[in-house]
Amino acid sequence: MYIAHYQRLFRVLRSPGHAWWPYGGADWNMFALWTLLINAPPREEALKACSASKVVRELNGMAGSGRGRLLKWFYAIGFLFLMPILGLIFVPIFCIGAAIVGKPVGFCRVMKLALFRVDCFMYPVIEDWERGKSSFSVLAQAVRHFSEVDTYRMYSLFIRAAHHLIDVYNAPEHGKVQDKLTFYAMCKEMGLPCAAPLTPDEIRNLKPKDLPLFMKPSNEQEAVGAGVIDSVDDPKLQHALDKPDEWVVQKKLRNCDFLRQFFPNNPPLCGVRITTVMTKTGPEVLESWIRVGAENAVADCPFSAGGCEFAIYSETGVVWQGSDEKHMKLIDSSLEPSLVISNGAKKPIGGIKIPNWEKSVEMCKRAHREMAPESFTIGWDVAHTPEGPLMVEANLISNVGCFMGLRYGSMSHLWPRIPLMWLELAQWMEGKSDFPPASKKVKVNGIKATVRESEWLLRRAAKAEASLSAKLKKIRAQDPEKQSPCLKKLETEQFLRSGEVKGLKAELEALRKVLANLQGLKKSTSMEPCGSAQ
Numbered sequence: 001m002y003i004a005h006y007q008r009l010f011r012v013l014r015s016p017g018h019a020w021w022p023y024g025g026a027d028w029n030m031f032a033l034w035t036l037l038i039n040a041p042p043r044e045e046a047l048k049a050c051s052a053s054k055v056v057r058e059l060n061g062m063a064g065s066g067r068g069r070l071l072k073w074f075y076a077i078g079f080l081f082l083m084p085i086l087g088l089i090f091v092p093i094f095c096i097g098a099a100i101v102g103k104p105v106g107f108c109r110v111m112k113l114a115l116f117r118v119d120c121f122m123y124p125v126i127e128d129w130e131r132g133k134s135s136f137s138v139l140a141q142a143v144r145h146f147s148e149v150d151t152y153r154m155y156s157l158f159i160r161a162a163h164h165l166i167d168v169y170n171a172p173e174h175g176k177v178q179d180k181l182t183f184y185a186m187c188k189e190m191g192l193p194c195a196a197p198l199t200p201d202e203i204r205n206l207k208p209k210d211l212p213l214f215m216k217p218s219n220e221q222e223a224v225g226a227g228v229i230d231s232v233d234d235p236k237l238q239h240a241l242d243k244p245d246e247w248v249v250q251k252k253l254r255n256c257d258f259l260r261q262f263f264p265n266n267p268p269l270c271g272v273r274i275t276t277v278m279t280k281t282g283p284e285v286l287e288s289w290i291r292v293g294a295e296n297a298v299a300d301c302p303f304s305a306g307g308c309e310f311a312i313y314s315e316t317g318v319v320w321q322g323s324d325e326k327h328m329k330l331i332d333s334s335l336e337p338s339l340v341i342s343n344g345a346k347k348p349i350g351g352i353k354i355p356n357w358e359k360s361v362e363m364c365k366r367a368h369r370e371m372a373p374e375s376f377t378i379g380w381d382v383a384h385t386p387e388g389p390l391m392v393e394a395n396l397i398s399n400v401g402c403f404m405g406l407r408y409g410s411m412s413h414l415w416p417r418i419p420l421m422w423l424e425l426a427q428w429m430e431g432k433s434d435f436p437p438a439s440k441k442v443k444v445n446g447i448k449a450t451v452r453e454s455e456w457l458l459r460r461a462a463k464a465e466a467s468l469s470a471k472l473k474k475i476r477a478q479d480p481e482k483q484s485p486c487l488k489k490l491e492t493e494q495f496l497r498s499g500e501v502k503g504l505k506a507e508l509e510a511l512r513k514v515l516a517n518l519q520g521l522k523k524s525t526s527m528e529p530c531g532s533a534q
Contacts, residue, residue, distance in 0.1 A: 101137045271383050324339065472490055
């Protein structure tokens with residue numbers, strides 16, 4: 001564990017000039033943090049092209065404050081000394097404290113998560129899990145929530161932020177898609193149905209029959225500054241006339257009748273997020289979910305306003321399960337997502353198919369291919385209205401499913417592209433500035449090491465799945481009607497382990513094909529795993 005940590009650290013500290021092949025969550029976690037720190041403040045082209053990006057804004061906020069330089073020193077000292085050395089003293093104390101609060105964790109699991117995945121280790125702190133409880137409880141929840149496979153293969157928003165920044169540097173012109181007015185103009189030009197904004201003349205000539213309207217800033221995210229307009233005399237409309245490039249005024253869209261029956265009374269417009277990834281053969285769906293806003297809410301941004309989010313099977317458009325703020329922050333995140341019905345709704349949304357799913361997916365793929373082909377991932381918001389699906393906005397930096405409790409195992413079941421994402425990201429970054437160069441020899445060695453690591457992880461996950469399946473079979477045989485928190489925990493863990501097995505098998509198949517092509521072989525042979533991954 002320590003050898004792997006220091007090898008990874010020294011490669012990262014010499015990046016992007018040093019030749020190596022970053023792959024997986026452990027490599028990318030450390031590389032992502034370093035990439036963000038050495039780009040604080042961001043370059044001028046990123047500020048001009050992508051000012052709506054939270055990543056760009058946060059990095060720009062470090063300009064002139066000395067925070068960036070201080071954080072780089074803290075990064076080096078933290079990974080060189082504080083976590084690996086002082087951790088030998090503090091981790092045992094932490095393990096004792098976690099056991100006292102009823103959440104026992106193992107020393108090696110804590111140390112590995114802290115060294116390899118600080119983004120996952122600190123995620124409960126950032127997201128306010130275990131609200132109102134002790135620090136021991138909060139950090140122990142991270143160790144209990146994320147599995148060993150998650151440590152190496154979990155994708156996170158933190159990692160997305162880094163490759164988003166590299167994409168912006170390599171193709172700054174794609175930042176324009178985040179400006180809503182520009183995005184609508186591009187949709188109109190392509191013939192894609194969208195939530196078209198009103199022109200200044202249309203705003204001046206508004207009649208009461210044209211209401212209600214929806215108004216939002218052109219270059220903000222997460223419904224910041226958004227609101228409903230119920231009067232033609234609302235002074236906010238004057239802002240849109242005074243600064244037409246900064247505001248979007250639209251007719252207030254309605255949810256389609258089919259979906260409304262699964263929402264609470266008087267819901268906001270509930271959008272579907274479809275995130276596409278640019279592969280060698282074109283855009284494919286990486287992630288998908290639906291946001292269901294709370295009753296009387298202005299927007300569908302859910303957790304902060306009492307709403308829910310539900311994961312969608314990307315290949316079929318069928319809704320699976322979801323979560324909300326209460327379940328993620330006040331109960332047990334490791335059992336999430338568990339909801340099948342929205343807060344305030346009368347009918348369960350779990351199991352229904354999103355209408356016009358295939359059309360929505362094709363709209364998003366086409367938009368990615370034609371609007372921003374040099375962006376690795378883009379999150380598209382699609383509204384399902386009585387008139388059909390409409391494109392609402394594009395997000396070059398969009399959320400990742402772990403905010404609703406999804407992990408590598410559940411993502412692999414829902415979104416088949418997730419296990420292939422690390423290989424596609426490595427291939428996507430080849431030749432990009434700000435990314436380590438890799439010769440053929442470096443790539444071959446990197447893939448061989450990754451295959452050994454994945455085979456080791458697969459053996460561990462398969463063994464755990466078999467053990468959990470045997471336990472569940474025994475419990476159900478003794479009492480088929482029994483329902484308990486313990487049984488729910490076992491079922492969740494078994495589902496996650498089976499997803500890990502499924503995902504790792506798909507990943508290994510893809511890795512071996514790439515390795516065979518690099519080596520000029522017709523087919524590759526399985527390589528014996530080694531213990532270095534541990």
